[in-house]
Amino acid sequence: MPVVVGIQFKPVTKLYHFSPGEYLDLASDDFVIVDTAKGQEVAQVVQPPHVIEEGEVVGEMKGVVRRANAWDLVQKDLWEHKEREALAICRSKARESNLDIKIVRCEYNYDGGRLLIYFASESRVDFRDLVRDLARIFRTRIEMRQIGVRDEAKLLDGVGKCGRQLCCTSWLREFTPVSIRMAKNQQLPLNPDEISGVCGRLLCCLSYEDLYYKEQNKKMPKLGAEVVTPQGVGRVRHVHPLKESVTVMLENSVLAEFAVVDLISNKSSSGGSCGTCGGCTVKRRAGAEEDNAAYRKQSAARPPVEARNESEDDEDGEGVDLAEEGQETDAGDAESGANAEGASGNKSRRRRRRRPRQRRPGSDKPVS
Numbered sequence: 248m249p250v251v252v253g254i255q256f257k258p259v260t261k262l263y264h265f266s267p268g269e270y271l272d273l274a275s276d277d278f279v280i281v282d283t284a285k286g287q288e289v290a291q292v293v294q295p296p297h298v299i300e301e302g303e304v305v306g307e308m309k310g311v312v313r314r315a316n317a318w319d320l321v322q323k324d325l326w327e328h329k330e331r332e333a334l335a336i337c338r339s340k341a342r343e344s345n346l347d348i349k350i351v352r353c354e355y356n357y358d359g360g361r362l363l364i365y366f367a368s369e370s371r372v373d374f375r376d377l378v379r380d381l382a383r384i385f386r387t388r389i390e391m392r393q394i395g396v397r398d399e400a401k402l403l404d405g406v407g408k409c410g411r412q413l414c415c416t417s418w419l420r421e422f423t424p425v426s427i428r429m430a431k432n433q434q435l436p437l438n439p440d441e442i443s444g445v446c447g448r449l450l451c452c453l454s455y456e457d458l459y460y461k462e463q464n465k466k467m468p469k470l471g472a473e474v475v476t477p478q479g480v481g482r483v484r485h486v487h488p489l490k491e492s493v494t495v496m497l498e499n500s501v502l503a504e505f506a507v508v509d510l511i512s513n514k515s516s517s518g519g520s521c522g523t524c525g526g527c528t529v530k531r532r533a534g535a536e537e538d539n540a541a542y543r544k545q546s547a548a549r550p551p552v553e554a555r556n557e558s559e560d561d562e563d564g565e566g567v568d569l570a571e572e573g574q575e576t577d578a579g580d581a582e583s584g585a586n587a588e589g590a591s592g593n594k595s596r597r598r599r600r601r602r603p604r605q606r607r608p609g610s611d612k613p614v615s
Contacts, residue, residue: 249304252311253294254281261421264303266310267296278315289315289323289357319357326355336384337364344377351394352402361388367399397422400446407444414451422451429453432460434486463488466507475511478503 251264252273265281267273277292333353341348348368355362362385366372374391381389394402401415415422430442430453444450467486468474474483476495484502485494492506 248298250296251299252292252296254290255293256288256290259420262293264308266308268310270311271296280312280315282309282312287312289319323357326359330355340377340380346372346374346377348372351399359387361390363390363392365392365394365402367394396446397448405445423454425449425451425453429457432457432464460488468493476505477509
């Protein structure tokens with residue numbers, strides 16, 4: 248198994264493995280000169296020589312050239328003080344060239360042989376003329392590197408929503424993929440302003456507890472699932488993964504919180520599902536909000552108790568009046584009955600009267 252030493256070129260950046268060679272006594276915070284694809288660089292030891300697996304070595308592993316001496320560190324400090332001046336010149340030249348780019352940082356290597364310029368742009372930019380102008384000014388090799396918004400925030404530093412220094416600047420060496428699913432697992436509001444960092448992307452801290460939330464959510468019933476509690480059957484309205492409890496609306500429209508271990512998961516006897524997940528035979532509601540809206544709509548459509556009783560009394564009174572009216576009609580005199588009979592006969596004859604058929608113009612035959 249190979250022996251390697253962990254090295255960083257800038258504070259809180261990616262760790263690289265180099266072969267220590269004969270320098271097995273290297274300690275943390277020591278400065279060394281290493282050989283890279285772009286020449287020799289000054290780097291700082293973060294992990295002393297240790298053994299790793301063969302599979303962790305990717306590509307050809309370069310080695311440590313020597314320890315950095317005092318003159319190397321003086322040169323490094325000297326060129327670092329010139330970076331701010333170089334940044335101002337690069338920004339002015341970019342404005343003169345009418346390039347839609349943002350110069351973020353300029354970095355010299357330890358001996359001033361190369362100037363690395365970090366810039367941000369939304370599209371590809373032809374900066375060849377700018378490189379030629381800068382090479383004539385600085386008399387050194389110019390290298391332009393386009394970076395994204397996350398790398399830009401890491402280089403500029405800042406304060407996050409929590410009030411602390413940005414994670415990517417203080418301790419986070421590499422960015423990890425962050426998805427909106429992580430925010431859903433933690434039941435966070437999906438408002439972009441709430442779950443986005445200073446870089447405009449999703450917060451890196453969403454991934455810190457995502458694994459724990461995934462494990463906890465596996466133990467929880469689904470939102471809207473029908474469960475059996477010690478107080479009866481109800482539907483899950485809210486899930487609390489950290490407390491391992493759920494809020495259930497019972498059949499009497501009362502909200503109550505129960506621990507997951509207190510839920511009765513066996514519902515096979517009642518024809519429901521076999522677990523607290525709701526099962527495939529249980530119709531789930533779209534969510535707690537829709538459930539609440541339906542309940543409020545039903546309550547609003549239902550008339551008050553007093554109004555409902557009065558309407559029932561009115562219907563009963565109307566039925567009695569109709570019955571009395573019928574009795575009076577039956578007990579009427581014969582003359583009124585005869586008149587009613589004559590009127591009904593005339594009415595029936597009017598109903599039986601048929602409309603005359605229309606005749607065609609110039610013909611005596613009626614139209615069928």
